[in-house]
Structure formats: structure tokens, C-alpha cells
Amino acid sequence: MALPTRTTPRAxxxxxxxxxxxxxxxRLGGIDPATLGVVVLWVSVLVAxxxxxxxxxxxxxxxxxxxxxxxxxxALTTLGLTVALAAxxxxxxxxxxxxxAWVLVRDDFRGKQVLDALIDIPFALPTIVxxxxxxxxxxxxxxxxxxxAGLRAGVMLALAFVTLPFVVRAVQPVLRxxxxxxxxxxxxxxxxxxxxxxxxVWPVLMPAVASGTGLSFxxxxxxxxxxxxxxxxxPGRTQVASQYIQQLIEAGDQAGAAAVSVVLLAISFLxxxxxxxxxxxxxxxxxxx
Amino acid sequence: xxxxxxxxxxxxxxxxRAGRRPLVGVLVALVLLLSACAGGPxxxxxAAATPVSGPVLNLYAYSVAKPAYDALTQAYAATPEGSQVTxxxxxxxxADQSRKVAAGAPADIVSFSLTPDVTRxxxxxLVAKDWxxxxxxxxxxxxxxxxxxxxGNPKGIHDWSDLLRPGIDVVTPNPLSSGSAQWNLLAPYxxxxxxxxxxxxxxxxxxxxxxxxxxxxxxxxxEATETFRQGHGDVLLSYENEAIVxxxxxxxxEHVVPSETIRIENPVAAVQAGPHRTEAQRxxxxxNTAPAQETLASxxxxxxxxxxxxxxxxxFPAPTRLWTVADLGGWPTVTHDLFAKDTGAITTIYxxxxx
Amino acid sequence: xxxxxxxxxxxxxxxxVYLGLLVAVPVTMILVRALAPGLRTxxxxxxxxxxxxxLNLTLLIIAIVVPLNVVFGVITALALARGRFPGxxxxxxxxxxxxxxxxxxxxxxMIALWGTNGWFGWLPQHGIRVVYALPAMVxxxxxxxxxxVVREVEPVLRxxxxxxxxxxxxxxxxRFQVFSRITLPAIRWGLxxxxxxxxxxxxxxxxxxxxxxxxxxxxxxxxxxxxxxxxVDDHNVYGAYAAxxxxxxxxxxxxxxxxxLDHWKKQR
Numbered sequence: 001m002a003l004p005t006r007t008t009p010r011a012x013x014x015x016x017x018x019x020x021x022x023x024x025x026x027r028l029g030g031i032d033p034a035t036l037g038v039v040v041l042w043v044s045v046l047v048a049x050x051x052x053x054x055x056x057x058x059x060x061x062x063x064x065x066x067x068x069x070x071x072x073x074x075a076l077t078t079l080g081l082t083v084a085l086a087a088x089x090x091x092x093x094x095x096x097x098x099x100x101a102w103v104l105v106r107d108d109f110r111g112k113q114v115l116d117a118l119i120d121i122p123f124a125l126p127t128i129v130x131x132x133x134x135x136x137x138x139x140x141x142x143x144x145x146x147x148x149a150g151l152r153a154g155v156m157l158a159l160a161f162v163t164l165p166f167v168v169r170a171v172q173p174v175l176r177x178x179x180x181x182x183x184x185x186x187x188x189x190x191x192x193x194x195x196x197x198x199x200x201v202w203p204v205l206m207p208a209v210a211s212g213t214g215l216s217f218x219x220x221x222x223x224x225x226x227x228x229x230x231x232x233x234x235p236g237r238t239q240v241a242s243q244y245i246q247q248l249i250e251a252g253d254q255a256g257a258a259a260v261s262v263v264l265l266a267i268s269f270l271x272x273x274x275x276x277x278x279x280x281x282x283x284x285x286x287x288x289x
Numbered sequence: 290x291x292x293x294x295x296x297x298x299x300x301x302x303x304x305x306r307a308g309r310r311p312l313v314g315v316l317v318a319l320v321l322l323l324s325a326c327a328g329g330p331x332x333x334x335x336a337a338a339t340p341v342s343g344p345v346l347n348l349y350a351y352s353v354a355k356p357a358y359d360a361l362t363q364a365y366a367a368t369p370e371g372s373q374v375t376x377x378x379x380x381x382x383x384a385d386q387s388r389k390v391a392a393g394a395p396a397d398i399v400s401f402s403l404t405p406d407v408t409r410x411x412x413x414x415l416v417a418k419d420w421x422x423x424x425x426x427x428x429x430x431x432x433x434x435x436x437x438x439x440x441g442n443p444k445g446i447h448d449w450s451d452l453l454r455p456g457i458d459v460v461t462p463n464p465l466s467s468g469s470a471q472w473n474l475l476a477p478y479x480x481x482x483x484x485x486x487x488x489x490x491x492x493x494x495x496x497x498x499x500x501x502x503x504x505x506x507x508x509x510x511x512e513a514t515e516t517f518r519q520g521h522g523d524v525l526l527s528y529e530n531e532a533i534v535x536x537x538x539x540x541x542x543e544h545v546v547p548s549e550t551i552r553i554e555n556p557v558a559a560v561q562a563g564p565h566r567t568e569a570q571r572x573x574x575x576x577n578t579a580p581a582q583e584t585l586a587s588x589x590x591x592x593x594x595x596x597x598x599x600x601x602x603x604x605f606p607a608p609t610r611l612w613t614v615a616d617l618g619g620w621p622t623v624t625h626d627l628f629a630k631d632t633g634a635i636t637t638i639y640x641x642x643x644x
Numbered sequence: 645x646x647x648x649x650x651x652x653x654x655x656x657x658x659x660x661v662y663l664g665l666l667v668a669v670p671v672t673m674i675l676v677r678a679l680a681p682g683l684r685t686x687x688x689x690x691x692x693x694x695x696x697x698x699l700n701l702t703l704l705i706i707a708i709v710v711p712l713n714v715v716f717g718v719i720t721a722l723a724l725a726r727g728r729f730p731g732x733x734x735x736x737x738x739x740x741x742x743x744x745x746x747x748x749x750x751x752x753x754m755i756a757l758w759g760t761n762g763w764f765g766w767l768p769q770h771g772i773r774v775v776y777a778l779p780a781m782v783x784x785x786x787x788x789x790x791x792x793v794v795r796e797v798e799p800v801l802r803x804x805x806x807x808x809x810x811x812x813x814x815x816x817x818x819r820f821q822v823f824s825r826i827t828l829p830a831i832r833w834g835l836x837x838x839x840x841x842x843x844x845x846x847x848x849x850x851x852x853x854x855x856x857x858x859x860x861x862x863x864x865x866x867x868x869x870x871x872x873x874x875x876v877d878d879h880n881v882y883g884a885y886a887a888x889x890x891x892x893x894x895x896x897x898x899x900x901x902x903x904x905l906d907h908w909k910k911q912r
Contacts, residue, residue, distance in 0.1 A: 043790075129895075
């Protein structure tokens with residue numbers, strides 16, 4: 001790519017430049033109404049209207065209809081199962097993601113870069129391909145004799161695959177910036193390895209681990225493509241909420257599908273909002289300190 | 290919200306080797322090379338790429354009919370009238386396909402599992418009221434419901450009563466979305482109720498079957514077969530043609546024709562609203578001819594044409610008693626009594642079990 | 645922190661085995677299975693007319709979605725970074741919303757808005773088909789990829805501030821000149837990143853597209869739908885593997901491009 005050699009304007013590092021003095025504000029703070037109109041129209045047609053129509057459709061049978069659709073035993077079972085599976089997978093991610101990030105930052109061995117590159121594959125790979133990839137090793141014609149298709153373990157495997165990067169990529173940079181001096185000082189004072197980890201390393205890592213875990217939960221709860229082929233779609237056993245919604249659509253129950261969709265959307269939205277609020281609070285606390 | 294979800298952080302990553310740049314180039318070139326080839330509807334290696342000039346007919350079919358239509362479209366293209374048109378086929382669960390067409394999907398021909406799925410389109414004004422006036426009453430594709438079992442029939446499944454033995458797991462698709470599931474449940478219902486004379490006995494059987502022996506809810510017959518193929522269940526309720534195709538494909542299945550079963554009649558109709566209704570009707574009429582029936586027979590369907598049927602008698606063992614929907618009172622009665630949403634007897638059994 | 649040798653080695657082994665079983669072995673496995681019958685067979689199955697049409701449709705959707713997301717994404721990022729207007733928080737939330745939505749829910753929302761019984765259900769009567777046609781597939785893909793460009797560009801714009809743009813404006817530069825000479829060069833990395841992420845996600849979109857496509861091979865089947873169709877409807881497992889490798893190849897390209905971008909960015 002031929003890029004112009006002229007120096008690109010850059011904000012001086014470390015100096016916040018976004019807060020302009022109020023006197024410099026013009027129009028709606030740098031944005032003219034026409035531009036704003038375009039933005040609002042774009043976001044409305046693309047996101048706001050479909051979501052509003054979804055809400056309206058879910059309420060087409062009145063609040064009772066909505067309640068009836070989401071409190072149907074089959075809906076409750078599926079939602080419960082989805083939350084439980086997503087929580088279990090997020091827990092696995094919290095532990096394994098931290099371990100992997102630790103190994104990638106603190107350890108050094110041949111092939112480490114390969115491991116590092118593997119982490120990005122799940123984000124790059126289409127979910128339906130992820131499903132086929134896992135099925136080729138753990139499906140009915142498994143060359144190693146491990147059959148997970150149609151089992152909860154299979155669904156968890158698929159969810160673990162697609163959510164792998166979240167914790168690793170959240171923890172890695174924090175760990176890399178973590179100063180080892182404090183750890184060395186503690187060690188020289190005779191502190192035990194586990195104590196050092198618990199007292200010095202963990203408090204620093206915790207927010208990153210929590211945020212990565214939260215993100216993987218939000219992703220796992222709505223996952224569809226990767227579960228489709230390996231999950232088996234067994235109600236009450238392996239059918240996740242997205243599959244249940246698709247089943248309702250195919251059975252012609254659009255209002256029911258919309259109602260369950262709204263619940264699913266609310267759960268992941270809640271998780272992501274909580275994450276954002278806590279992380280901005282923490283940032284403020286840091287800035288204040 | 291500030292999410293690192295899409296932020297790739299690679300600080301400290303080894304510098305990208307210069308060798309990666311050519312690799313990207315090669316891959317992009319390969320993709321462009323691929324996309325430069327001519328596309329088309331056929332998913333067979335080496336098939337003719339560009340469709341023939343002339344009208345393109347969109348056929349919305351239920352998924353089980355795919356092998357039959359693969360053969361039929363080829364056979365039709367060899368006929369004088371067929372060489373003038375190109376058939377594109379979309380597959381899915383019967384009721385879902387029907388709802389899509391009613392909702393505006395651009396269909397010229399519909400081929401469903403169940404007559405009520407066509408009736409929906411008649412009500413919507415998309416299909417002519419006299420669509421079933423032809424020689425095969427609008428149902429040129431017929432088969433029977435059979436029991437598919439594991440190789441060697443290890444559980445000794447021979448008839449409907451065997452399905453209720455303790456521990457037998459039966460795979461059959463969800464009747465709320467799949468037409469095939471309705472046939473699958475109608476077969477034992479007809480057998481147990483002696484053609485609808487004793488509805489109680491039929492429903493009691495289904496109640497036990499669905500509550501105690503059906504643990505999966507695949508949305509279509511194809512998905513049900515896939516579920517069974519992946520090792521779930523002891524018995525798969527299936528169309529005979531699907532069982533035959535699965536065995537030909539090399540799946541280690543066997544199938545048993547129960548002593549009493551139901552005749553599956555799959556309707557085909559031309560959509561009147563489409564721009565190519567004449568061509569569409571011509572294809573539908575062609576399905577009743579001997580060459581088309583011959584093709585259907587080789588795809589595992591029981592021929593309707595008497596001469597073709599006689600020729601293939603050996604391939605299709607006759608059950609002791611073959612019931613039809615007419616024996617049960619016809620589709621309006623069957624739909625109203627058994628499959629009506631919320632109130633049908635079989636729907637109720639199924640939604641109770643799904644709860 | 646000093647780790648004992650045993651601990652270090654066991655953590656290393658644990659991470660390697662986990663990543664191996666979860667990612668490396670399955671991905672290798674599918675490559676082996678796709679290429680086992682020989683390159684010729686593989687090539688035949690990725691060049692069937694339906695497969696080529698699916699690839700072309702996927703590329704077409706990307707070709708429509710990327711410019712849309714670039715133009716509107718940059719404008720939205722500008723509004724979010726520079727604007728102080730009532731409802732800014734709402735806009736911010738809406739932009740982030742697609743991250744929280746399951747693909748299947750996107751499909752249901754599209755049907756709720758554009759379907760026959762939806763708010764815009766009167767459109768088909770005027771000859772504009774959205775659901776079960778290309779527009780819905782494009783809209784669904786745009787929905788799920790919308791945040792990428794905005795989220796990559798917005799922080800850069802924030803950091804950039806408006807000093808230089810105002811200086812240039814004072815010196816008589818037109819709005820277009822200001823944008824093309826100052827703003828665009830500043831955001832080019834973020835923008836490129838956003839585009840790559842958009843392409844990567846658009847390539848693999850499945851759940852949302854599944855619900856709104858008429859799924860006609862050769863016409864409205866994307867690569868992901870082809871993989872699903874071959875696997876489920878055709879029971880053509882090999883064909884599904886072969887088509888998957890094409891998607892994997894495209895995913896690999898996007899991965900390599902992001903790595904290269906990181907590299908270039910650091911050099912500059």
C-alpha cells in the first residue's frame with residue numbers, strides 16, 4: 001500500500017485533547033444538524049427500528065402473551081440451560097484464559113508464537129465452520145473415538161471454542177505491563193509463590209479476568225452457528241436459546257420467538273452494560289488516585 | 290460500551306514476516322480466480338455452469354424430496370419443454386417453506402410434504418383452487434412410513450408395538466414445523482385406530498410414544514435423519530424413499546415396513562401469481578407422466594402410474610394394510626381433529642410432552 | 645514471581661494441550677479430511693456452480709456492506725466523538741447494541757420489521773422485496789457489523805481533537821480538504837482495522853442470514869448457507885468440509901491482514 005510520506009497529524013501523547021474549551025464549540029459541538037440527521041437515520045433504519053419492531057412483535061399478544069411465551073416450561077428450561085452452559089463455559093474461560101495468558105507472557109519456549117496465533121482463530125473463523133471443525137474431530141466419525149455430538153459436553157466445547165479469545169486477550173496486556181519488581185520484592189521477603197500470586201498479581205489481573213469472562217458469557221448466551229451442527233438440538237438437554245427461537249420461527253410462532261429473543265437480548269445487554277459501568281468507574285477511581 | 294471484544298491486541302507479537310505479504314496476495318488471487326468462474330444452481334462437480342437462457346422457475350420443496358428433484362430436474366432438462374427452462378430449488382421444512390411462500394418468497398412451483406401446506410397458499414390466492422384435479426389428485430410423489438433401525442436390527446423392531454418396549458428411543462421430527470412428522474405420527478395412529486374407527490386407541494398409543502419414547506425435536510426430516518445418523522435413538526420414523534436414499538448413500542441403516550402403515554401423498558402445485566405460471570404448470574403436469582414416475586421410482590418413491598408401479602413391485606414390499614388420509618376422513622378432518630394449533634389431539638399430546 | 649520449574653512446565657503443558665484439543669487438532673483435522681481425497685476432488689467441490697455462486701454472493705454482500713459501513717460508520721464516529729447533543733448516550737447504546745444481540749435474534753428482528761406482517765410489510769406490494777431477498781441479507785449483515793468501524797475510528801478521532809482541522813479551516817481549506825488531508829490520514833489505521841473486522845464478520849455471518857434468505861442455490865445461498873445446506877440437506881459431508889476450507893482460507897486472509905496491519909502500524 002503506497003502511503004503518503006507526509007507526517008500524519010497526531011495528538012501529543014498523554015495530553016487529553018478532546019476536551020475543547022466551551023468557547024470553541026460551534027453548532028452541536030462540532031457536528032452540524034445535517035450530519036447528525038444522517039447518523040440518526042442510519043442507526044434507526046439499521047438497528048433501532050428492527051429492535052423496536054421486535055419489541056412490538058413480542059408484545060403483540062399483550063403483556064400476558066409475552067409472559068406466557070417466556071414462562072412456558074420449554075422456554076424456561078431452554079433459557080435456564082443456556083444461562084447455565086454459558087456460565088460454566090465462562091468459568092472455564094476465566095481459569096484457562098488466565099493460564100494461557102500467563103504462559104504466553106511469562107513463559108518462553110519454542111512454538112509460543114504458534115500458540116499465540118491460535119488464539120485469534122476462533123474470532124476469524126465463521127461459526128458454522130467452527131461447528132464443522134469440531135464435529136470432524138468429536139463427531140460421529142471421530143478418528144479418536146470421542147463422541148460429543150448431541151451431548152452437553154459438545155455444546156460446551158463449541159461455546160469454549162468461540163469464546164476462547166476473550167479472557168486471554170483481556171489479561172495478556174495487563175500481565176505484560178505488570179511490574180515484576182513487587183513480586184521479586186515479596187519473594188525476597190520470603191513470600192510463597194501462591195501468596196505472591198494471590199496478594200500481588202491477582203488484584204491487578206482481576207478486573208481484566210472479570211471483563212473477559214463477562215464478554216464471553218454475553219457471547220455464549222446468544223451463540224448459534226457453532227452449536228447448530230454439534231449440539232443435536234435436544235430440548236431440555238442441548239437445545240440452546242437461539243435454537244429454540246429458530247424452532248419457534250419454523251413452527252410459525254413469531255410472537256413467541258420475539259418474546260424469547262427479547263429476554264435473551266435483555267440478559268446480554270445487562271451483562272455488557274454492567275461491564276461498561278464497572279470499568280468506567282474503575283477508570284475514574286484510577287484517575288482520581 | 291468499551292469492549293475489548295473486537296480490539297485485537299498484539300503488542301509484543303513477533304514482527305510479521307515479509308513472507309506473509311505474498312501469501313495474502315496468493316490467497317486473494319485464488320479467491321478472485323474462483324469468483325471469476327461462472328456460477329449456477331447446480332452443486333455437482335463439473336456441472337454446466339451458466340443456466341440455460343429462458344425462464345427460471347423457483348421450486349420451493351420440502352427437504353426429503355431433494356434426491357428426487359436432483360434426478361427429476363436432470364430428466365426434465367432432457368425433454369423438449371424442459372430444455373427451455375431452468376429449475377432452482379430451495380429446500381426446508383414443509384410448513385416453513387409454505388409460510389415463506391405465503392410471506393412473499395418468489396416461488397413458481399411448490400412441492401410440500403402435506404396437502405394443508407398447499408391449502409394455505411390456495412387460501413392466500415397463490416395457488417388455483419382446482420390444483421388437485423389432475424390424474425394423481427395433485428400428489429405425484431407417494432411413499433409409505435417405515436421404521437429405520439440400526440444394522441442387524443439389534444432391538445428386534447418389526448412393528449408399531451415394538452416401539453413402546455421399555456428403553457426404545459424413537460427419533461421423529463417436530464410435527465409443529467415438519468410435515469414429515471405428521472405422516473410419521475399418522476401412520477401408527479391409522480394402524481392402531483383401524484383407520485380412524487377407534488381414535489382413542491390411536492391417541493393412547495401416540496401419547497405413550499411421544500411422552501416416553503421421543504426425546505428429540507429435529508425441525509425437519511433431514512435433520513431427524515442427521516440426528517439418527519449421529520447415533521441418537523434406536524428407531525427413526527421415516528419416509529421409505531428417505532430410508533432407501535440413506536442406505537444407498539452408504540449409511541448403515543436398515544428399514545422395516547410395518548404390517549400396517551399409511552400412504553404418504555406429497556402434493557405439488559404451480560403458483561398462479563408467478564410470472565411463469567404456464568411453464569410451472571407444464572412441469573407439474575410432466576410429473577404425472579411415465580418417464581417422470583420412472584425417475585421417481587429410482588429415487589425411492591412408490592410410483593403412482595400403474596404400469597411403472599407394476600415394473601417396480603419387487604422394490605417396494607406391500608404392507609398387509611395400507612391406510613390413506615381419505616380413510617381417516619380427509620385432510621380437513623385430520624387437520625381439525627388431530628393437528629389444529631392448540632386444539633388438535635396430536636398437537637396437544639406433543640406440546641404437553643414438550644413442556 | 646519465580647515459578648518452580650514443575651509449575652512452569654505443567655502450566656505450559658496445560659495451555660498447550662487445551663489449545664491443541666480445542667483449536668489446533670480440529671482445524672488440522674478438517675484440512676486433512678478436505679484434502680485427503682486429493683487436490684483435484686477438493687477443487688471440483690469448491691468450484692461447483694453453486695459453490696461459485698455462493699462465493700460471489702458472499703463477496704457481493706461484503707462489497708455492499710463495507711462501503712456502507714465505512715461512510716456511515718465514519719460519520720457516526722464523528723458525531724459520537726465531537727458532538728454534544730441530547731440523546732448522545734442513546735446513540736452510543738444503539739451503536740453498541742449489535743454486540744449484545746444473538747444472530748438469530750437479528751433475523752427475528754428483521755422479519756418483525758420487514759416481513760409481510762411487519763411494519764414495512766407493505767413494501768412487497770410495491771415491488772420491493774426485502775425479506776427472502778438480497779436487501780434483508782445485506783441489512784442483517786450490516787446490523788451485526790455496524791459497531792466495528794465506529795468503534796475503531798471513534799477513539800482515534802477523540803485523541804485527534806479538532807485543533808488541526810480548525811487551523812486548516814482558518815487557513816481557508818474547504819470542508820472536503822480538511823477531511824481528506826487531515827481527518828482521513830489520521831483515522832486510516834483505525835478505519836482499515838474496522839474494515840477488516842467487518843469483512844471477517846460478514847464472511848461468516850450465518851444465523852441472521854439463515855432466517856431471512858430464500859436459500860435458493862445459485863441465487864441466494866451464501867457460503868455459510870452452502871456449508872449448512874450440504875451438510876444437513878445433502879448429507880454431503882465432504883462437500884461441507886471442502887466449502888468450509890474456502891471460508892477458512894478467507895478467514896486466514898483477514899487474520900494475516902490484521903497481523904500485517906499491526907506490524908506496519910508499529911513501524912510507523
